Amino acid sequence: MRCSTTWSRIESPLLYGTRLRALSILTAVTLTAGFGLAFFYAPMDADQGFMQKIFYVHVPLAIVALCGFVFGGIMAIQHLRTGDARYDLRSYVAIHLSLILGAGVLVTGSIWARASWGHWWVWDEPTLVSFLVIFLLYATYQPLRFSIEDPDRQARYASVFAIIAGAFVPLNFLAVRLAQAYTHPRVFATTDGGLPAKMQLPFYLCLIGMALLFATLWKYEMASKNTSAKLRSLRRKLGGDEAVARRGRSAAPSLRTGS
Amino acid sequence: MTDTLPDNTGYVAAAYLVFFALILIYVVIMATKLARFERELAELDELADRVAAEREHDQEREAVST
Numbered sequence: 001m002r003c004s005t006t007w008s009r010i011e012s013p014l015l016y017g018t019r020l021r022a023l024s025i026l027t028a029v030t031l032t033a034g035f036g037l038a039f040f041y042a043p044m045d046a047d048q049g050f051m052q053k054i055f056y057v058h059v060p061l062a063i064v065a066l067c068g069f070v071f072g073g074i075m076a077i078q079h080l081r082t083g084d085a086r087y088d089l090r091s092y093v094a095i096h097l098s099l100i101l102g103a104g105v106l107v108t109g110s111i112w113a114r115a116s117w118g119h120w121w122v123w124d125e126p127t128l129v130s131f132l133v134i135f136l137l138y139a140t141y142q143p144l145r146f147s148i149e150d151p152d153r154q155a156r157y158a159s160v161f162a163i164i165a166g167a168f169v170p171l172n173f174l175a176v177r178l179a180q181a182y183t184h185p186r187v188f189a190t191t192d193g194g195l196p197a198k199m200q201l202p203f204y205l206c207l208i209g210m211a212l213l214f215a216t217l218w219k220y221e222m223a224s225k226n227t228s229a230k231l232r233s234l235r236r237k238l239g240g241d242e243a244v245a246r247r248g249r250s251a252a253p254s255l256r257t258g259s
Numbered sequence: 260m261t262d263t264l265p266d267n268t269g270y271v272a273a274a275y276l277v278f279f280a281l282i283l284i285y286v287v288i289m290a291t292k293l294a295r296f297e298r299e300l301a302e303l304d305e306l307a308d309r310v311a312a313e314r315e316h317d318q319e320r321e322a323v324s325t
Contacts, residue, residue, distance in 0.1 A: 054271055057274055104281045111274045115271075228296070234303055238303060239306055
């Protein structure tokens with residue numbers, strides 16, 4: 001495993017900007033169709049009634065957020081393996097986005113808990129608590145990065161963190177499976193208790209839509225970070241080093257701007 | 260389907276609103292970044308014009324001196 005980070009040339013923003021419009025449209029169409037089917041096609045749940053519709057936004061959001069954390073871990077492995085700073089940036093953006101989605105999961109989950117159990121939070125529910133643990137674990141990712149000034153060390157330590165935390169994520173899925181009081185229908189179960197066929201189509205559509213949303217936002221963020229680095233590089237070429245403002249301490253990875 | 264909405268509509272609406280609010284906040288952040296890029300590009304455009312004018316001026320002086 002290589003330890004030092006080699007700073008590669010800045011990626012072209014076009015690399016992430018290409019097909020972004022098509023992806024955005026596809027995301028909007030898929031999510032709209034998914035939510036539309038959830039409300040107008042999927043039957044009312046016999047037990048929870050109308051409030052079960054929260055399931056179609058909450059569960060896909062949770063699955064995509066957790067997969068995003070794992071994706072961040074995979075990118076971190078690539079970073080440590082190759083020493084390429086671009087993988088660190090990819091890992092950072094994936095974790096950053098998953099945290100935002102994770103906040104959405106916690107809020108929608110709380111609303112669902114309040115509607116269904118009369119409490120905003122239930123501490124003896126493994127599903128909720130294990131997700132909160134993972135969320136809080138990742139909430140320390142940005143402060144960890146910020147606390148390390150040297151960019152190389154920051155990238156390395158952040159990657160190690162992302163890998164270890166990423167390995168911890170499957171435990172959340174395991175906790176859901178082992179939970180005694182089932183909060184959500186067992187979507188992937190084949191025996192009794194699985195999601196009815198008329199609920200499966202809207203659910204999978206919402207899940208695909210949410211995954212596309214993650215991919216779209218990830219590409220937007222990556223294109224934005226690359227454009228920013230390109231602008232710094234251009235400013236340096238035109239005005240010299242003094243034209244570029246010194247970059248202060250930041251939690252975000254810096255793509256070293258050089259020609 | 261009945262004409263009246265079920266009692267817990269508010270909770271369902273709140274959950275979906277949270278999701279859309281998150282997306283909206285993200286769009287606002289991206290719009291701010293886009294505005295910053297536009298401003299920086301305008302500055303760089305001015306800088307490029309200045310550099311080109313200086314170069315032209317230097318070339319003219321060189322031609323006069325030779």
